[in-house]
Amino acid sequence: GQSLEQPSEVTAVEGAIVQINCTYQTSGFYGLSWYQQHDGGAPTFLSYNGLDGLEETGRFSSFLSRSDSYGYLLLQELQMKDSASYFCAGMNRDDKIIFGKGTRLHILP
Amino acid sequence: EAQVTQNPRYLITVTGKKLTVTCSQNMNHEYMSWYRQDPGLGLRQIYYSMNVEVTDKGDVPEGYKVSRKEKRNFPLILESPSPNQTSLYFCASSSLRPLLLGEQYFGPGTRLTVT
Numbered sequence: 001g002q003s004l005e006q007p008s009e010v011t012a013v014e015g016a017i018v019q020i021n022c023t024y025q026t027s028g029f030y031g032l033s034w035y036q037q038h039d040g041g042a043p044t045f046l047s048y049n050g051l052d053g054l055e056e057t058g059r060f061s062s063f064l065s066r067s068d069s070y071g072y073l074l075l076q077e078l079q080m081k082d083s084a085s086y087f088c089a090g091m092n093r094d095d096k097i098i099f100g101k102g103t104r105l106h107i108l109p
Numbered sequence: 110e111a112q113v114t115q116n117p118r119y120l121i122t123v124t125g126k127k128l129t130v131t132c133s134q135n136m137n138h139e140y141m142s143w144y145r146q147d148p149g150l151g152l153r154q155i156y157y158s159m160n161v162e163v164t165d166k167g168d169v170p171e172g173y174k175v176s177r178k179e180k181r182n183f184p185l186i187l188e189s190p191s192p193n194q195t196s197l198y199f200c201a202s203s204s205l206r207p208l209l210l211g212e213q214y215f216g217p218g219t220r221l222t223v224t
Contacts, residue, residue, distance in 0.1 A: 032211070043215050045212045048210070048211030090211075096167055097154050098154070
């Protein structure tokens with residue numbers, strides 16, 4: 001079946017830049033979305049790439065390359081409050097939404 | 110305020126006792142989903158609905174039912190809950206307009222324990 005792969009954990013330093021990658025095994029997603037989830041909370045929408053290229057929203061940017069079946073989320077000027085889990089997700093041609101298993105971001109002071 | 114609401118937020122029940130988790134959104138969204146979240150497995154789609162009276166199975170539909178009689182509501186029904194349905198459940202909604210397709214709004218979650 002279709003799946004989205006992302007690293008289980010990433011560690012970075014406060015103030016730095018971190019990139020979280022997401023690769024998928026098959027084509028056929030309408031685009032790629034990114035969500036943030038703090039412990040005990042609900043996922044919140046961060047960014048959506050409906051087309052190839054870079055989308056920028058404040059400190060967060062997201063990139064998609066359909067030809068490489070690859071996307072990433074870039075977080076700049078990391079703050080301690082960015083410590084959370086990050087999920088990529090896509091809607092496939094059957095209108096189902098598939099999520100990656102999530103990347104836990106640890107930020108060191 | 111644009112929001113998705115779910116009730117109850119916490120529920121402890123026993124095996125076999127039918128239950129319903131309600132979900133409502135006030136954004137006139139066409140697409141609604143139910144997910145379960147388990148440690149290490151991420152979010153898995155249970156059922157989704159493209160619009161009123163249109164529902165379809167997600168990746169893990171066994172043991173669940175849904176209905177979409179009104180655009181704003183999308184209840185999740187467990188006819189005979191079992192312990193393996195103990196999980197954190199999220200309802201979500203999104204527009205089907207192309208530029209908004211990937212932007213889902215999530216409810217606060219329902220933590221269900223089946224003993």
